[in-house]
Amino acid sequence: MTLEEARALFPVLERIAYLNAGTFGPLARPVADALVEAVERDAEHGRSGLPYLEQTVALRDDARQAFASLVDADPAQVALTSSTTDGCAIVIRGLGLEPGDEVVTTTDEHFGLLGPLGASLATVVVVEPDPDAIRAAVTSRTRLIASSPVLWTTGAVLPLAELGAETGVPVLADGAQAVGAIPTTADGFDFLTISGQKWLCGPDATGALIVRDPERIAVTSPSYFAQTGYDPDGAYEPQAGARRLEPGWWSQGTLRAMLAALSLRPAWCFERAWDAAERCREVLSGRVEVVTPAERATLVSFRPDGEKPADVVSRLAAADVHVRELPGRGLVRVSCGWWTSDDDLDRLVAALDT
Amino acid sequence: MTLEEARALFPVLERIAYLNAGTFGPLARPVADALVEAVERDAEHGRSGLPYLEQTVALRDDARQAFASLVDADPAQVALTSSTTDGCAIVIRGLGLEPGDEVVTTTDEHFGLLGPLGASLATVVVVEPDPDAIRAAVTSRTRLIASSPVLWTTGAVLPLAELGAETGVPVLADGAQAVGAIPTTADGFDFLTISGQKWLCGPDATGALIVRDPERIAVTSPSYFAQTGYDPDGAYEPQAGARRLEPGWWSQGTLRAMLAALSLRPAWCFERAWDAAERCREVLSGRVEVVTPAERATLVSFRPDGEKPADVVSRLAAADVHVRELPGRGLVRVSCGWWTSDDDLDRLVAALDT
Numbered sequence: 021m022t023l024e025e026a027r028a029l030f031p032v033l034e035r036i037a038y039l040n041a042g043t044f045g046p047l048a049r050p051v052a053d054a055l056v057e058a059v060e061r062d063a064e065h066g067r068s069g070l071p072y073l074e075q076t077v078a079l080r081d082d083a084r085q086a087f088a089s090l091v092d093a094d095p096a097q098v099a100l101t102s103s104t105t106d107g108c109a110i111v112i113r114g115l116g117l118e119p120g121d122e123v124v125t126t127t128d129e130h131f132g133l134l135g136p137l138g139a140s141l142a143t144v145v146v147v148e149p150d151p152d153a154i155r156a157a158v159t160s161r162t163r164l165i166a167s168s169p170v171l172w173t174t175g176a177v178l179p180l181a182e183l184g185a186e187t188g189v190p191v192l193a194d195g196a197q198a199v200g201a202i203p204t205t206a207d208g209f210d211f212l213t214i215s216g217q218k219w220l221c222g223p224d225a226t227g228a229l230i231v232r233d234p235e236r237i238a239v240t241s242p243s244y245f246a247q248t249g250y251d252p253d254g255a256y257e258p259q260a261g262a263r264r265l266e267p268g269w270w271s272q273g274t275l276r277a278m279l280a281a282l283s284l285r286p287a288w289c290f291e292r293a294w295d296a297a298e299r300c301r302e303v304l305s306g307r308v309e310v311v312t313p314a315e316r317a318t319l320v321s322f323r324p325d326g327e328k329p330a331d332v333v334s335r336l337a338a339a340d341v342h343v344r345e346l347p348g349r350g351l352v353r354v355s356c357g358w359w360t361s362d363d364d365l366d367r368l369v370a371a372l373d374t
Numbered sequence: 375m376t377l378e379e380a381r382a383l384f385p386v387l388e389r390i391a392y393l394n395a396g397t398f399g400p401l402a403r404p405v406a407d408a409l410v411e412a413v414e415r416d417a418e419h420g421r422s423g424l425p426y427l428e429q430t431v432a433l434r435d436d437a438r439q440a441f442a443s444l445v446d447a448d449p450a451q452v453a454l455t456s457s458t459t460d461g462c463a464i465v466i467r468g469l470g471l472e473p474g475d476e477v478v479t480t481t482d483e484h485f486g487l488l489g490p491l492g493a494s495l496a497t498v499v500v501v502e503p504d505p506d507a508i509r510a511a512v513t514s515r516t517r518l519i520a521s522s523p524v525l526w527t528t529g530a531v532l533p534l535a536e537l538g539a540e541t542g543v544p545v546l547a548d549g550a551q552a553v554g555a556i557p558t559t560a561d562g563f564d565f566l567t568i569s570g571q572k573w574l575c576g577p578d579a580t581g582a583l584i585v586r587d588p589e590r591i592a593v594t595s596p597s598y599f600a601q602t603g604y605d606p607d608g609a610y611e612p613q614a615g616a617r618r619l620e621p622g623w624w625s626q627g628t629l630r631a632m633l634a635a636l637s638l639r640p641a642w643c644f645e646r647a648w649d650a651a652e653r654c655r656e657v658l659s660g661r662v663e664v665v666t667p668a669e670r671a672t673l674v675s676f677r678p679d680g681e682k683p684a685d686v687v688s689r690l691a692a693a694d695v696h697v698r699e700l701p702g703r704g705l706v707r708v709s710c711g712w713w714t715s716d717d718d719l720d721r722l723v724a725a726l727d728t
Binding site: 030032034038040043044046047049051052055059062063064066067068069070102103129132134135137138139144146223224225239241243244247250251252253254255269273274330334337344 | 384385386388389390392394397398400401402403405406409410413414416417418419420421422423424456457459460463467479481483485486488489490491492493498499500571577578579592593594595596597598600601604605606607608609610621622623624625627628684687688691696698
């Protein structure tokens with residue numbers, strides 16, 4: 021597959037310089053088709069019957085397998101979730117954190133991680149997203165390092181697996197901006213969240229949670245998928261592996277579309293996305309204050325000069341260039357994917373310069 | 375809208391005697407179209423930009439409003455969920471049940487309610503689904519009555535609101551088989567779960583939770599929708615009302631399709647569904663052991679004579695008659711909706727008699 025062929029997969033790229041995969045990836049034609057075909061099938065044949073249920077269960081197996089391959093995990097370590105928020109919450113609730121326990125996080129995390137941390141009983145220790153600062157914040161009371169291998173704010177990368185190995189503290193890696201964007205494996209993470217709808221270009225409300233040892237955390241919200249048998253008082257036999265943590269249902273369309281999205285990634289996807297982000301950083305550097313460091317993934321953030329970030333985003337949107345602002349941080353964020361062309365970036369620059 | 379016009383909305387009814395809304399309702403053409411159109415729009419224009427987000431937020435407001443109207447609640451008491459399981463879990467976790475606390479439930483609940491109860495620290499007291507038995511099980515340690523206004527097993531109705539009023543114990547009503555099937559209001563329930571995909575014929579992974587006093591329970595898994603502002607340690611300002619309990623994202627297609635499904639219900643829907651279930655009970659009564667009592671909703675369950683329930687279901691499916699078995703209970707369940715015709719029931723009987 022060439023870049024031209026790759027771009028032709030995505031209808032949105034025909035007109036729009038789509039630079040917002042950090043929020044939602046572009047939907048490829050085969051992914052949209054999978055959704056549409058499943059809806060038509062469901063409408064005509066009903067969402068019913070043992071074969072239908074068995075097919076759904078088989079598709080869930082396929083999806084777990086596909087996510088496992090993606091990050092070098094075992095399928096038994098994969099739980100299908102509806103978001104990284106979901107994944108973070110499952111882990112944080114499941115650890116049963118108590119008053120006095122500490123969790124180390126950084127100033128640059130998404131609410132999807134922070135919200136569940138804030139709702140826990142632990143003390144949340146917030147430090148700069150810097151390996152030394154994280155290392156220094158670890159005490160004998162630290163139960164978890166909860167952070168992101170790629171920061172959603174600046175695209176900077178953090179060596180979380182190394183920090184986990186050095187400190188011996190379990191690591192929850194919020195992979196929202198990492199998995200699918202840069203080479204990322206579950207290795208070194210006790211818990212890794214994956215977003216289906218961002219860099220993997222899957223349908224809405226999809227994700228996965230990789231758990232190194234699924235039996236180590238409590239299941240706080242068992243869904244029907246969590247069990248293999250139960251008593252009238254709710255005592256139940258948990259499923260083997262991370263399946264016991266799965267919070268809910270994906271439609272057949274969602275399952276088929278997610279599998280379609282995972283199957284169309286070209287071998288050169290990481291290289292191309294990295295190069296596009298490098299070029300993005302270069303072309304922006306002369307024009308605006310780029311805050312993304314050299315050691316980065318595929319997000320490039322900048323501080324506009326004398327213009328509100330929201331106004332920059334609106335102005336670019338009017339020129340069919342899609343980026344986003346980061347509320348409260350004074351930043352505009354550009355997402356570069358394996359489908360991003362030089363022309364997309366030229367359009368970004370031209371729209372900025374207007 | 376006549377019954378003929380109503381039936382013409384649902385493609386599945388052209389060929390199939392679809393009697394399984396207690397699992398998944400039939401998808402109407404306008405509902406499927408809403409899903410398909412949204413997917414095409416998302417693929418062509420991207421899931422991105424402030425107008426897109428604002429539109430999604432407005433659609434969520436519309437959906438809360440529509441669910442509120444449906445059960446005579448205030449929109450501020452409505453949280454959008456992905457299932458009744460989700461709703462039950464949000465409530466049970468949020469109550470912060472402690473060892474020694476008791477929850478009264480019945481022998482006839484779904485795992486979507488039982489699972490979260492089993493995962494809680496409370497003692498789960500299981501009694502027959504009978505008002506006297508429930509009343510007798512309430513003690514000074516009872517924190518919650520958690521049951522279903524319509525049992526998923528037999529379709530029998532339970533006067534849960536009255537039991538709550540009599541005992542003074544908060545009631546969690548799992549409305550999976552009630553809302554959309556029979557006239558049901560939130561009145562008298564501290565918590566009411568709604569399934570979007572069953573009797574309301576909405577898309578997969580939809581539901582709502584009605585909470586009489588949303589500020590009375592803890593938010594254990596705040597999503598981005600739960601807050602209006604947050605600190606770096608995860609402390610946050612909760613949204614007003616039940617929105618603070620919302621666990622996650624619905625795609626625009628899901629939102630539009632759910633709204634479409636809610637808008638096409640005819641004024642006579644409850645009467646027709648009740649009549650269809652009455653006729654179903656009558657035609658089955660001479661043939662098999664019907665376990666559904668006279669005081670029932672729109673589910674009719676029976677115990678096949680000398681044939682495994684799974685075999686009955688398969689045999690009927692081969693004749694394009696869709697019902698389901700209830701694993702472990704030896705029952706086959708027939709769901710009658712406002713779209714169910716006499717002919718559907720004749721086909722059921724004919725297939726049974728074959």
